[in-house]
Amino acid sequence: MSQDAIVTAAMIVIGDEILSGRTKDKNIGFVADYLTGLGIDLKEVRIVADEQDDIVEAVNALRSRYDYVFTSGGIGPTHDDITADSISAAFGVPCLPHPHAMKDMAAYYAERDMEFTEARQRMARTPEGAELIDNPISKAPGIRMENVYIMAGVPKIMQAMMDAIAPTLKSGTKMISQAIDCPFGEGSIGAGLGQIQETHDQTMIGSYPRYDDGRYTTQIVVRARQQALVEAAILDVMSMLEELSED
Template structure:
């Protein structure tokens, strides 16, 4: 199978997710793939650093794939590999890599066996799902059988969430993760405007830790949750301690996690 170049576990391994489909942009379909992919990848040390929703337009898919595959260690696409005329992702990815596309013998055999078993007709439209760019390797689909594929560092998966999930499980062994991102949250009944200056100073002292400030409202009670994310647990713990002391300095008692 083609191997994507990956860094060692000491380095942050990055990914981009391309959600392909007019139905997502129109609001007809609510995407649930991105959060699933991001959480799954984070568990193995691959950090999603960018996500885009792009239409079923070949030129835009080609441009996006070529841009992000050069920028990130991995690219994951969802959508546009079904049997209909508007399923153009496979052709677009082939064009992005400058390779021809045709019916893959193994993919044809998988689908032929599937439709014989289920009693469905293996139509020309369904055979479109066996069209794979030259040089790509298949991604298994235990659920509905029509495979995804990997070419270079790009992994092309279905848009249907259940199918995407089994494809992601199938390809995970091909990925090499880096440092796993960890997260800590502290919350307190204090306005984020009050702590903004001190919080900015804390961020400057620890640029390797991402610090986010999120106000919350619970009836007449308001406050702020501070979310800190980083790959080094010891540094992350120090930032949590300093953030807690920062909140106490404003007369608020911090709690671990989100407010009840």
């Protein structure tokens, strides 16, 4: 059973606009789905303000604890885009213009008859020693610094960067999950489900209440890294639901 490969990750969403409610985050759900598809377990997400101390603390807390850390936001050309500086500070290295990024971006703007402004040059800065992540949409790159992947906040660009990163990540044994929609509220199934969880200790059994039109129903989700484990737990859940239906 312990042949399962476990790979873990955390995500840091950087941006005052998410915390104020002005912008509704669309990246967390995307990254959660994406990593689950790769067999990587997203274990924690933090949303922090555009404040260097807050970013440094989150990055340093998470990069030692998980295999990968993904960030979104704060890598644009304006004064409130401080992710590259903050992650440099977290690693204790200077934030410097990256020669390849400078060259590629200069060419990109020249082709478009656009000025490679000082503001745009900010986007070519990385922590010293970092690698670039390709941005096929608007050129300004993402950044990999050791196990920290720094991505854009704009969802389309973040998603393209995730596609660029994915082939380089080690993936774990995928979690297999099966869901059962059940007509009972959690209060009716709670005790039985708890017993099933105890006898299936390598399987994660979750229950998610829904409340619509004045009544509760539940979605029961069984997850494990082996199909046989999922199936065995599902059988026990089905038996429990049949017994409840007969009552």
